[in-house]
Amino acid sequence: MDQPHALVVASPGLGHLIPALELGNRLSSILNIHVTILAITSGSSSLTETEMIHAAAARGTCDIMELPSVDIEDLVEPDATVVTKIVTMMRAMKPAVRDAVKSMKQKPTVMIVDFFGTALLSITDVGVTAKYVYIPSHAWFLALIVYLPVLDKVVEGEYVDIKEPMKIPGCKPVGPKELLDTMLDRSDQQYRECVQSGLEIPMSDGVLVNTWEELQGKTLAALREDMDLNRVMKVPVYPIGPIVRTNVLIEKPNSIFEWLDKHGERSVLYVCLGSGGTLSLEQTMELAWGLELSGQSFLWVLRRPASYLGGSSKDDDQVSVGLPEGFLDRTRGVGLVVTEWAPQVEILSHGSIGGFLSHCGWSSVLESLTKGVPIVAWPLYAEQWMNATLLTEEIGVAIRTSDLPSKKVIGREEVAYLVKKIVVEEDKEGRKIKAKAEEVRVSSERAWTHGGSSHSSLFEWAKRCRLVS
Numbered sequence: 001m002d003q004p005h006a007l008v009v010a011s012p013g014l015g016h017l018i019p020a021l022e023l024g025n026r027l028s029s030i031l032n033i034h035v036t037i038l039a040i041t042s043g044s045s046s047l048t049e050t051e052m053i054h055a056a057a058a059r060g061t062c063d064i065m066e067l068p069s070v071d072i073e074d075l076v077e078p079d080a081t082v083v084t085k086i087v088t089m090m091r092a093m094k095p096a097v098r099d100a101v102k103s104m105k106q107k108p109t110v111m112i113v114d115f116f117g118t119a120l121l122s123i124t125d126v127g128v129t130a131k132y133v134y135i136p137s138h139a140w141f142l143a144l145i146v147y148l149p150v151l152d153k154v155v156e157g158e159y160v161d162i163k164e165p166m167k168i169p170g171c172k173p174v175g176p177k178e179l180l181d182t183m184l185d186r187s188d189q190q191y192r193e194c195v196q197s198g199l200e201i202p203m204s205d206g207v208l209v210n211t212w213e214e215l216q217g218k219t220l221a222a223l224r225e226d227m228d229l230n231r232v233m234k235v236p237v238y239p240i241g242p243i244v245r246t247n248v249l250i251e252k253p254n255s256i257f258e259w260l261d262k263h264g265e266r267s268v269l270y271v272c273l274g275s276g277g278t279l280s281l282e283q284t285m286e287l288a289w290g291l292e293l294s295g296q297s298f299l300w301v302l303r304r305p306a307s308y309l310g311g312s313s314k315d316d317d318q319v320s321v322g323l324p325e326g327f328l329d330r331t332r333g334v335g336l337v338v339t340e341w342a343p344q345v346e347i348l349s350h351g352s353i354g355g356f357l358s359h360c361g362w363s364s365v366l367e368s369l370t371k372g373v374p375i376v377a378w379p380l381y382a383e384q385w386m387n388a389t390l391l392t393e394e395i396g397v398a399i400r401t402s403d404l405p406s407k408k409v410i411g412r413e414e415v416a417y418l419v420k421k422i423v424v425e426e427d428k429e430g431r432k433i434k435a436k437a438e439e440v441r442v443s444s445e446r447a448w449t450h451g452g453s454s455h456s457s458l459f460e461w462a463k464r465c466r467l468v469s
């Protein structure tokens with residue numbers, strides 16, 4: 001008999017591809033099933049995206065099929081946001097995905113789509129008997145998304161103007177400092193797309209979410225109650241996290257690790273704002289000044305918008321562009337600034353890392369938590385303001401900037417204050433955050449041991465889908 005076969009469809013972009021590859025890897029290695037990743041690639045796939053696919057293919061745990069995306073120029077306004085473009089593209093990909101599944105020698109019985117691919121849930125007649133959504137983010141985000149269609153009906157005006165945080169049954173209310181960036185302008189199509197996803201998710205057979213019971217028990221219980229009461233979240237939720245990237249990547253730049261080796265235990269701040277996060281020139285300057293002012297050792301993965309690199313990626317080699325005059329000389333030895341793609345998981349695993357200044361993309365957050373590294377939360381886009389609140393107010397492993405989704409420039413004194421609090425451990429609050437980070441690391445490991453909460457949840461799901469007996 002054929003091995004059970006699950007299909008994971010990844011929407012375009014590294015931020016969607018990485019979680020899909022990791023989910024696929026986890027499913028095939030733990031459940032011992034056949035997994036195919038269908039990676040929808042945008043025409044402009046970055047080198048890193050292609051490398052990532054090749055590296056994952058070389059790992060050999062999953063089949064990987066690339067499907068070039070269709071042209072959507074006529075379907076979106078020229079100034080449409082990335083979210084609108086991706087969702088529109090995934091909707092337009094329905095016939096191509098259907099054909100791809102039909103052409104597979106061994107038909108998958110389970111299909112898993114991501115948040116942007118919920119339109120694919122309506123594909124029929126391809127032999128798939130169970131359709132799931134994978135949310136590579138956390139349970140509170142999931143609750144907000146499925147409640148968005150309700151909020152859309154009851155909240156008047158813009159969400160940024162609400163006076164009272166919005167209530168979601170059993171969950172922490174969502175206030176103006178936790179809004180998704182897609183919620184900032186309700187007249188924008190990307191907001192409508194999010195509401196639509198909120199309607200489509202409960203039409204699946206269930207949701208896999210990248211969190212674990214011990215981290216978000218209360219919110220997960222609220223989602224289950226919602227299902228029992230047949231309210232909004234009508235299908236089961238399976239917490240199967242933390243699923244984080246394992247070392248598939250690309251050669252380690254030795255210079256980084258040689259530099260880290262010279263530093264003491266937990267003494268270096270790692271600064272990285274995700275795969276695409278950039279700051280304005282003014283904010284980059286203030287961050288640099290703040291790092292210098294803190295006197296702490298730092299490893300900074302610096303990304304700058306093409307606009308102030310003269311539009312040429314070649315200028316990226318010029319590390320000093322956009323930094324204060326003499327910054328690199330003054331911080332030599334104390335700080336290392338790199339502009340290339342950094343091996344983040346390996347860096348966070350290095351014993352010298354004592355804190356992570358992060359944009360709070362959920363993958364980065366989990367990579368940090370699974371290593372027990374406390375966070376300076378610097379949210380920039382998507383659901384990152386929510387993540388920052390979750391990390392500071394609910395879990396207690398981070399300290400955050402005073403920034404709101406409405407944006408302001410964070411000054412150098414604030415940067416220095418936050419960095420010192422996390423890395424130097426000079427006061428009670430800093431010590432408490434560090435102790436909590438260690439506690440969460442232990443609980444993240446336990447969730448994946450045999451019989452641990454996420455391990456059990458994954459098997460419960462797999463049994464329901466008849467992927468295992």
Ligand code: UDP
Nearest residue numbers: 015274275276341342344345361362363364
């Ligand atoms: N990442 C990396 N090196 C870099 C920048 C990012 O390895 O120089 C990885 C990081 O480890 C994480 C992913 O890219 O796995 C970023 O995902 P996240 O959800 O944190 O943020 P996004 O980039 O999607 O906003």
